Amino acid sequence: MAESRGAGHAGGARLSAFLDDELDDAAALALTHHVTGCDRCRQELEALRATRSALRSLPAIQAPVLTAEVRSLRRVRHWSRRVVAISGLTAAALALGAAAYVAGGDVGEVVPPVERFLLDHLARTGDGPMPAPLGGPVR
Numbered sequence: 001m002a003e004s005r006g007a008g009h010a011g012g013a014r015l016s017a018f019l020d021d022e023l024d025d026a027a028a029l030a031l032t033h034h035v036t037g038c039d040r041c042r043q044e045l046e047a048l049r050a051t052r053s054a055l056r057s058l059p060a061i062q063a064p065v066l067t068a069e070v071r072s073l074r075r076v077r078h079w080s081r082r083v084v085a086i087s088g089l090t091a092a093a094l095a096l097g098a099a100a101y102v103a104g105g106d107v108g109e110v111v112p113p114v115e116r117f118l119l120d121h122l123a124r125t126g127d128g129p130m131p132a133p134l135g136g137p138v139r
């Protein structure tokens with residue numbers, strides 16, 4: 001049979017909309033007329049019908065539901081990654097500290113900036129002066 005001329009072929013999306021009864025009456029009628037006279041569109045429509053029928057004949061599959069165990073395992077995995085990351089950072093900091101200690105040798109006397117600590121405390125709390133520190137410089 002000769003192909004219909006003028007309106008062009010329907011295309012898969014339009015044929016699918018036709019099968020789903022989503023076209024208005026005028027569009028559905030026009031498509032029906034076109035498909036009647038167009039082998040190509042008629043074959044495509046038949047193929048779509050066969051595909052839909054095959055898909056509908058498949059058994060329904062229930063989506064798996066996450067069990068409490070799976071959710072718990074996901075939480076554990078999430079936290080274990082964090083622990084590994086924190087452990088790695090801690091190990092790196094310790095290694096840097098050890099390397100600095102070994103390379104630095106004797107650093108001499110370490111004097112904490114007590115005056116600055118006192119001023120910070122006063123600025124943050126509004127309290128009176130802190131009692132004098134008990135010890136002397138840290139060695």
Ligand SMILES: [Zn+2]
Binds near residue numbers: 004009039
């Ligand atoms: Zn056509």
